[in-house]
Every structure is written in C-alpha cells, then in structure tokens.
Amino acid sequence: xxxxxxxxxxxxxxxxxxxxxxxxxxxxxxxxxxxxxxxxxxxxxxxxxxxxxxxxxxxxxxxxxxxxxxxxxxxxxxxxxxxxxxxxxxxxxxxxxxxxxxxxxxxxxxxxxxxxxxxxxxxxxxxxxxxxxxxxxxxxxxxxxxxxxxxxxxxxxxxxxxxxxxxxxxxxxxxxxxxxxxxxxxxxxxxxxxxxxxxxxxxxxxxxxxxxxxxxxxxxxxxxxxxxxxxxxxxxxxxxxxxxxxxxxxxxxxxxxxxxxxxxxxxxxxxxxxxxxxxxxxxxxxxxxxxxxxxxxxxxxxxxxxxxxxxxxxxxxxxxxxxxxxxxxxxxxxxxxxxxxxxxxxxxxxxxxxxxxxxxxxxxxxxxxxxxxxxxxxxxxxxxxxxxxxxxxxxxxxxxxxxxxxxxxx
Amino acid sequence: xxxxxxxxxxxxxxxxxxxxxxxxxxxxxxxxxxxxxxxxxxxxxxxxxxxxxxxxxxxxxxxxxxxxxxxxxxxxxxxxxxxxxxxxxxxxxxxxxxxxxxxxxxxxxxxxxxxxxxxxxxxxxxxxxxxxxxxxxxxxxxxxxxxxxxxxxxxxxxxxxxxxxxxxxxxxxxxxxxxxxxxxxxxxxxxxxxxxxxxxxxxxxxxxxxxxxxxxxxxxxxxxxxxxxxxxxxxxxxxxxxxxxxxxxxxxxxxxxxxxxxxxxxxxxxxxxxxxxxxxxxxxxxxxxxxxxxxxxxxxxxxxxxxxxx
Numbered sequence: 001x002x003x004x005x006x007x008x009x010x011x012x013x014x015x016x017x018x019x020x021x022x023x024x025x026x027x028x029x030x031x032x033x034x035x036x037x038x039x040x041x042x043x044x045x046x047x048x049x050x051x052x053x054x055x056x057x058x059x060x061x062x063x064x065x066x067x068x069x070x071x072x073x074x075x076x077x078x079x080x081x082x083x084x085x086x087x088x089x090x091x092x093x094x095x096x097x098x099x100x101x102x103x104x105x106x107x108x109x110x111x112x113x114x115x116x117x118x119x120x121x122x123x124x125x126x127x128x129x130x131x132x133x134x135x136x137x138x139x140x141x142x143x144x145x146x147x148x149x150x151x152x153x154x155x156x157x158x159x160x161x162x163x164x165x166x167x168x169x170x171x172x173x174x175x176x177x178x179x180x181x182x183x184x185x186x187x188x189x190x191x192x193x194x195x196x197x198x199x200x201x202x203x204x205x206x207x208x209x210x211x212x213x214x215x216x217x218x219x220x221x222x223x224x225x226x227x228x229x230x231x232x233x234x235x236x237x238x239x240x241x242x243x244x245x246x247x248x249x250x251x252x253x254x255x256x257x258x259x260x261x262x263x264x265x266x267x268x269x270x271x272x273x274x275x276x277x278x279x280x281x282x283x284x285x286x287x288x289x290x291x292x293x294x295x296x297x298x299x300x301x302x303x304x305x306x307x308x309x310x311x312x313x314x315x316x317x318x319x320x321x322x323x324x325x326x327x328x329x330x331x332x333x334x335x336x337x338x339x340x341x342x343x344x345x346x347x348x349x350x351x352x353x354x355x356x357x358x359x360x361x362x363x364x365x366x367x368x369x370x371x372x373x374x375x376x377x378x379x380x381x382x383x384x385x386x387x388x389x390x391x392x393x394x395x396x397x398x399x400x401x402x403x404x405x406x407x408x409x410x
Numbered sequence: 411x412x413x414x415x416x417x418x419x420x421x422x423x424x425x426x427x428x429x430x431x432x433x434x435x436x437x438x439x440x441x442x443x444x445x446x447x448x449x450x451x452x453x454x455x456x457x458x459x460x461x462x463x464x465x466x467x468x469x470x471x472x473x474x475x476x477x478x479x480x481x482x483x484x485x486x487x488x489x490x491x492x493x494x495x496x497x498x499x500x501x502x503x504x505x506x507x508x509x510x511x512x513x514x515x516x517x518x519x520x521x522x523x524x525x526x527x528x529x530x531x532x533x534x535x536x537x538x539x540x541x542x543x544x545x546x547x548x549x550x551x552x553x554x555x556x557x558x559x560x561x562x563x564x565x566x567x568x569x570x571x572x573x574x575x576x577x578x579x580x581x582x583x584x585x586x587x588x589x590x591x592x593x594x595x596x597x598x599x600x601x602x603x604x605x606x607x608x609x610x611x612x613x614x615x616x617x618x619x620x621x622x623x624x625x626x627x628x629x630x631x632x633x634x635x636x637x638x639x640x641x642x643x644x645x646x647x648x649x650x651x652x653x654x655x656x657x658x659x660x661x662x663x664x665x666x667x668x669x670x671x672x673x674x675x676x677x678x679x680x681x682x683x684x685x686x687x688x689x690x691x692x693x694x695x696x697x698x699x700x701x702x703x704x705x706x707x708x709x710x711x712x713x714x715x716x717x718x719x720x
Contacts, residue, residue, distance in 0.1 A: 003512065010509050018497060217493030221554065223462050224487035225510050227479065392463070 007226050008234045015209070015238025020245065029246050033253030036190075054137040055082040055106040057096055060113035062123070065148065072144040079140050088112070100130050108137050122149070185329070187271055188356040191279060192325060194250070195349055196318055198283060202243040203290035203314055206236060207307055210298030210391070219391050228388040232295055240287050247283050251276040271356075278355050278365075285372040286348030290314055292376065296383040299390030300403065317345035324350055332358040342368055344375035411474040413438050413562050413593040414459060419468030421454050428454040429465070430617045436595055436610070438561070441588045443608035443625075444597040445701060451617040452597040453490055456566050459595075460487055472562065483512050486560035490567045490597075492551050496540040500526075503539060504554055511558035518557055525553040529579065545576055552580060556587075563587055565596040569603060581607060601698035613701055616710040621700070632695045632703075637665040637673060640689040647680035666695075 019025055056073070060066040063085075070083040084107075086092045093112070099105045109129035116123050127141060147168065154164045213219045222231055251271075258271040297310045324346065328337040332354045341350035341360075347368040354360050386403060412435035421429045429451045436442045446452050457463045458470055461477055470477040473484065494503055501522060508518025526532050529549045534542055539550070548571060556563065563584070569577045584594050585607070598604060604611060605625070612622040621628060635654075640662050648656040648663060652672025656665045667673060673692045680687070695703070705711050 007510060010506070014495075014498075014506055018495070213493070216496060217489065217491035218495055219493070220462075220489040220491055221487070221493050221507070221551070222510070224460050224485070224489065225482050 004227075004230055008230050008237065011222075011226075011231060011234025012238035012241060015235055016241045019205075019239065019242040025242070025246070029249050032194075032250055033257075036250075036254060037257055053080050053082070054108035054134070054140070055084075056108055056137065056141070057084040057086050057099075057110035058113065059086045059088045059092060059096070059110055060123075061088050061115055062113065065113070065123075065152065068148045068151065069144055072148050073140065079144065081137075081140065082106075086110070097128075100128065108134060111141060184357070188329075188353055189325075191271070191275070191356055192349060192353045195279065195283065195286070195352060196322070198243060198247055199286045199290050199348065200314065200318065202239055202287050203294040204307075204311065205242075206239050206291040207294035207298035207311075208304065209235060209239065210295055210387070211301060211304060211307060214299070214302065214391055223392075228391065229384050232384055232387050236288065236291055236295065239291065240284070243287050244280070244284065247280060251279055275356055278352055281369075282348040282352040285369070285376070288376045289344065289348070289372060289379065292379045292383045296379075296386040296390070299383075299387040318349065321346045321349040325353060328354060329357070333360075338364060342371060344368070344372045347372055411438075412436060412471070413440075413473060414595065415469075415471040415474075416455070416459070417469045417471075419455070419458055419465040419470065421458060421463065421465050427617050429458070429614075432468075432614065432617070432619050434612050434619065434622055436593050438593050439588060439591045440593050440609045441584065441607055442593065442595045443604040443611040444595060444614065445599065445601065445604060445611055445697075446597070446614040447599055447705075450614045452614060453566055454617075455614065456487075456564055456595075456597060459564060460485055483558065484561045486555040486558065486563045488551055488555040488563075488565040488568055490570075492548055494539045494547055494551060494554075497538060499536060499538055500531075500542070500550055501535050504550065504557060507554040508557040513558055521557050521559075522553065525556065528583070529553060545572055548572060549576070549580075552583075561592055563592055563594045565594070567598055568596050569598065569600065577603075601696065601701055605697045611697070613704060615705045615708055616714065618708070618710065620708055621704045625697075628700065629694045629697070632700055634670050634673075634692055634694050635667040636693045636695050636699070637663075637667060637676070638689065638691045638693060639663045639665065639687060641680075642686040642688075644680075644683045644685045646683055647676060647685060650676050650679060652676055666699075 058066050058069055060069075066085050070085060073079050073081040073083050086096065096107070096110045099107045100109065107130065109127055112126040112128070114124040114126070125141075125145060127138060129137065150168065151164050154167065155161075159167070213222075219228075219231065254271045255273065255276045293313060297307060297313060301307045301310060321340075324337075324340045327334070328341070328350060331337060337350070337354060340346055341354050342364065343350075351360065351365065351368045355365070414434075414436040416435070417433050419429055419432050420427075432451070432455060444452050444455065454463070458465045459472070460482060461470070461479060472481045475481065495506075498506070501519065504522035504525075505515055505518045508522065509515055513521075523535070526535055529552065531546055531549050534546050534550070539547060542550070552565075552568070555565070565584075568580060568584075572580065581603070584596070588594050588609075608625050610622075610624050611628060613620045623631075642661060645658060645663075647653075648658060648665065650672070652668050652675065654666045654668045656663055665676075667676070670692070677687075677690055711717075
C-alpha cells in the first residue's frame with residue numbers, strides 16, 4: 001500500500017515539476033497579481049482625482065447667473081473647473097470655435113446660454129464640446145446649472161443664503177458598516193471570474209495531458225508497472241498542486257494588496273483572510289470535480305480537436321453559474337440563490353460569490369462541502385473506469401453504449 | 411520452473427477474437443520469439459503477460475506464481491508503440507522510470523548513465539527527448555525497460571525502425587542478457603531476425619498458436635528439402651521431376667524438392683546438361699517457409715480467403 005502511494009506521489013511530482021518549470025506558468029503566476037495591483041492602484045488614483053477639472057467657457061448675457069455658475073463649477077465639492085466668462089457676440093462664438101480647433105488650447109468646450117423670451121421660463125443651454133465623448137464635463141455642467149438655477153429661484157422666493165445652503169446640503173449615505181458597495185461588487189466579480197478561469201484552465205490542463213500521454217503512448221510504458229488508477233490519481237494531484245500553487249500565490253497577493261490598504265476602502269478590507277481561504281478551498285473542490293470529468297473526456301478522445309467537441313460538458317455548468325450571478329447579486333440570500341449555490345457543480349463559483357457579498361449561514365457552506373465531496377467521489381469512480389479502458393483505445397470515438405459498457409469492466 | 415506460463419488464455423474485444431486457447435511456457439535463460447503477421451494477437455498476448463489487460467479465461471503465471479502486480483517489478487517491458495515524455499530530459503526520464511520500478515533515485519541515475527554509455531548515446535543525456543532522433547528515443551526506451559535489472563524482459567517489436575547497426579547493438583545486448591540467465595521474450599514479424607537469435611519460438615496466426623518449440627527442434631521437424639543454387643547457363647534442371655517448386659531470380663534459384671533424396675540426382679543431371687554452379691546448397695527450410703507452410707495448414711487460413719497478411 002505504501003509503495004502504491006509513493007508511486008502516486010512520484011507521478012504527481014513529475015506532473016507538478018513539468019508544469020511549474022514552464023515559462024507560461026511563471027508569467028501567468030506573476031503577471032496576474034501585477035495586473036491586479038496595477039488595476040487597483042489605477043482605480044484608486046482615478047477615484048482620488050474624481051473632481052472634474054476641465055477648462056470651459058460660459059457665454060451668457062445674464063452676468064449674475066454666469067458668475068454663480070462659475071462659482072459653482074470652480075469650487076464645489078465635485079468640481080474644480082477653470083471657467084472663462086465670455087460676452088455673447090458673434091465674434092466671441094467664432095473665437096471660441098477657433099479655440100476648440102486649436103490643438104494647444106486647453107478649452108474643453110463652451111456653454112452658450114440663451115436668455116428666455118419670457119420672464120420665469122428656463123434659459124436655453126447649448127454646449128459645444130471638443131470631444132463628443134466627454135461625458136463627465138457635460139454631467140458636471142448639468143449638475144452645476146441645476147444647482148445654480150435652484151438657488152436663484154429659492155432666493156427669488158425670499159430665502160436667505162444660509163437657508164438655501166441648509167436646504168441644498170448634500171446627503172451622503174454611510175455604507176461603511178458593510179464596506180464600499182461598488183468596490184465590494186468589483187472585488188466579488190473579479191474573484192468570480194478568477195475562479196471561472198482557473199477551473200476551466202486546470203480542468204482542460206488535465207484533459208490535455210491525458211490526451212498527450214495517449215498520443216505519445218507514454219502510458220503504455222507506465223501501465224506496464226503501475227495501475228491506471230495510480231496514474232490518474234497522480235496526474236490529478238500533480239495538476240491540482242500546480243493550480244493550488246498558482247491560486248495560492250494570487251490569493252496571497254490579493255490579500256497583501258487588500259491589507260496594505262490599496263484595496264481597503266472605508267476601513268473595510270475587501271478580500272479578507274476568510275475569503276482567501278474560502279477561495280482556495282472552493283478552488284480545490286472545483287478542481288477535483290471538473291478535472292475528474294475532464295479526465296474521462298480526455299480518455300475518451302484521441303485529439304484536442306475531439307476534446308473541443310466534448311468540452312461543453314465542462315462549460316455548460318459554468319455558463320449556468322454565469323447566468324445565475326445576476327440573480328444572486330441583487331439578493332444573495334434569496335431562496336433561488338441558496339438552491340443554486342448548493343448544486344455541487346455551481347458551489348465553487350456561486351457559494352464563493354455569495355460568501356464575498358454577504359453573510360452565508362455556516363450550515364450552507366458545510367452542506368456545499370459535503371455535497372461536493374459526494375459528487376467528486378461518484379464522478380471519480382466513473383471517470384477512473386472510463387479512463388482505465390479509454391486510454392488503451394485508439395481510433396474512433398466511443399459511442400455512449402460503449403462507454404456504458406466500459407463502466408461494467410472490472 | 412517456467413518464467414512465463416500461459417494456459418489456454420482467451421481474449422475477445424467486442425466481437426473480435428484477439429487470442430484464443432493459447433498456451434505456452436518460457437524457460438529462464440531463453441531467447442523466445444513470438445512470431446506472427448500483423449494483427450495476429452502478439453501484442454494482445456504480451457499485454458496479458460504483464461497484466462495490462464486481463465484474459466477473459468485461462469491463467470497467466472509469472473515466475474511460477476499466478477500473476478500479481480508485484481511481479482511487474484521483476485519484468486522489463488518495451489511496448490510496441492514507443493512513448494516517452496517529450497519535454498523531459500533523458501536522464502530525468504530514465505531516473506523517473508527507474509523510480510517507478512522501485513529503484514532509489516541515486517541508483518537509477520548511476521545505472522542510467524552506465525547504460526547510456528553501453529548503448530552509445532552519452533551525448534543525448536542532457537537533452538530533451540523531443541530533440542532526439544527516433545532511433546535514439548528507441549534506445550532510451552530500451553534502457554528504461556532494463557534499468558531495474560528485470561529477470562524477464564518482454565519486448566514488442568524491439569527492432570522495428572532501427573538501422574542495421576543499432577539493431578545489431580540491441581540484439582547483442584539481448585544475447586548478453588540471456589547469457590546472464592534472464593528470459594527474453596520478443597515479438598516480431600521479421601523471420602530473418604528470429605532464426606539466428608531465438609532458442610525457442612511460437613508462431614501465432616489469427617489469435618491461435620500454430621507452432622511452438624525449440625528453434626532447432628522445430629526446424630529439424632522439416633526435411634532438408636530446400637536447395638539454394640547460384641548458377642550460369644542452362645536452367646532446364648529447374649524442371650526436373652524431383653523439383654516441387656522453384657523460383658529463379660536471374661541465376662539465383664530457390665528450389666523446393668519433393669524429398670531430400672532428389673538433391674544429388676538433380677545436381678548430377680544439371681552438370682551433365684552443362685550448367686555451371688558457383689554454389690549448390692542443400693538446406694533446411696527457413697523459418698519464414700516453415701511459418702508460411704504451417705499457417706497454410708490452419709483452417710483460419712482458408713477462412714481468411716488465403717491471406718496471411720504478413
């Protein structure tokens with residue numbers, strides 16, 4: 001028994017070393033955390049520079065309104081824009097148009113305010129921008145105009161400045177108790193896709209390496225000394241070990257980023273230690289589940305092309321999870337979310353997704369572990385049988401009745 | 411004690427009968443040739459010998475004991491389809507194979523290096539398998555099968571794809587192994603290789619054993635009724651009453667006689683007619699001829715419509 005275990009470990013070691021030594025592994029392992037870091041740092045920097053700083057011109061005959069607008073755009077909570085005030089003449093329009101064409105000018109656009117024909121009606125606003133895609137400046141202008149008009153009307157109704165300030169004070173909803181919603185959403189989503197990617201990557205890796213051994217006929221040499229079950233076990237352990245190494249490094253990096261405050265927002269750690277551990281645990285379950293399916297697929301086929309036709313068996317459950325994400329994100333604790341996240345093929349993606357969004361009752365997590373373990377045992381049993389017969393078969397792809405017959409061979 | 415003993419083994423794949431009622435035994439210190447045309451059941455028989463497939467009926471004994479996987483540590487196997495991990499370096503690969511057979515890494519490495527020297531491929535040691543020629547890969551596979559010093563060496567078509575020099579190197583090595591008291595079993599469809607190499611042979615055809623025995627004894631069962639003649643001039647002696655059949659390849663004739671006694675009268679008459687001989691040799695039939703002859707006697711041959719598919 002111990003010699004059979006050492007054989008499995010020997011095979012696992014070979015599979016592991018062969019993969020870890022490739023340049024591809026090194027690049028992917030280091031590149032993903034680097035990209036992750038760059039993205040979080042980038043979005044953090046962008047967020048800190050969230051104030052609109054464009055340079056615009058306001059053309060209005062109503063100078064009071066123009067000054068108020070300049071005040072609002074130049075020094076409000078959201079905006080720090082540079083505003084030029086221009087008299088509405090035909091010459092000034094031509095000059096502004098010219099400036100917009102000029103590459104050296106910083107002018108982002110100009111706002112043309114046409115006073116209303118009747119008193120009390122809204123003025124007409126036309127904005128001509130250098131870039132049609134400059135949404136943030138347009139939004140800032142709209143917000144500022146609304147604010148200024150509101151203040152004007154309130155003061156016309158006889159309210160004092162202090163009263164107006166009080167009335168228009170911006171309301172903020174404090175979400176710090178559950179962390180920054182937007183950031184949490186992005187983090188959960190990133191984890192979801194990372195999980196999707198590694199499951200697919202490593203399951204296909206297992207299938208491909210079986211096909212490779214089949215086409216190079218290595219297993220014939222191997223089978224002369226060891227059992228197919230040992231080979232399969234060694235292979236899955238080896239490939240799984242590589243996956244664990246990579247995921248471990250990635251999660252370590254994510255945790256480090258998170259705790260060193262880059263991802264931390266509002267005092268909340270987005271990817272905590274528990275989430276890192278859950279991710280790793282669910283990755284392991286997912287890997288064993290999907291790679292045992294992939295092993296059977298690999299043993300059934302003779303080439304990667306044939307594998308492509310069968311890999312829908314791997315993709316379909318994962319695609320189902322993808323669809324379910326949208327339902328879960330709104331109500332992570334709905335009955336639907338609870339049920340789909342307990343389906344063993346979906347737990348690694350969906351339960352883990354729920355865990356990164358909300359508090360999931362411990363019994364559900366435990367149940368998902370139990371269900372996955374049972375499913376893995378069943379699938380591994382079937383796969384080992386298909387594998388044992390399949391790797392010695394060449395030529396045509398087996399039909400379903402043939403595969404069922406393989407299961408009966410002892 | 412027989413090293414390999416197959417008793418009445420049978421294997422059916424779906425509807426095709428691969429091996430039927432085959433029995434044979436192989437003694438230690440024997441070079442044993444398993445002969446037969448392609449698809450005759452050689453590989454299936456070998457796979458059952460090493461438990462890669464289990465016979466549907468019949469028993470397999472190795473080293474005098476019913477087959478168990480533990481015995482495989484004492485067996486070296488070279489499969490028909492060569493396979494090595496392409497991305498692995500030669501030495502790593504050999505050490506890995508040795509470890510699979512239960513050797514310590516250090517011992518496996520020591521032996522691998524010695525074998526590489528013996529097989530004249532030392533320059534390949536640091537290279538990856540995919541960088542090597544096919545012949546070199548085959549030698550590495552050969553070494554991998556022998557690293558753990560097996561008592562029984564089983565090789566499926568060991569010489570296919572090798573040039574004559576390397577084939578000879580392999581044959582010499584196999585002869586040395588036999589000299590050390592090991593049993594060597596190999597399959598081939600090349601009869602000329604077997605004749606000088608094997609102590610004992612078995613011929614299989616369509617899954618059945620057609621002939622088995624010591625090579626010399628098998629050959630002695632057949633009369634010395636073959637003549638090889640190299641001649642010039644008149645060839646009318648080929649139509650002598652004692653000639654059963656004759657092939658004349660432009661002055662080199664292969665003649666089958668009705669019986670060995672016709673040899674002398676044939677020579678006398680040919681010389682009388684003025685034929686000039688540089689060679690006239692009365693010999694036993696070659697293994698190839700014995701093979702074809704014995705296959706032709708089987709009912710399967712008739713069933714197959716007179717095809718041997720060599």
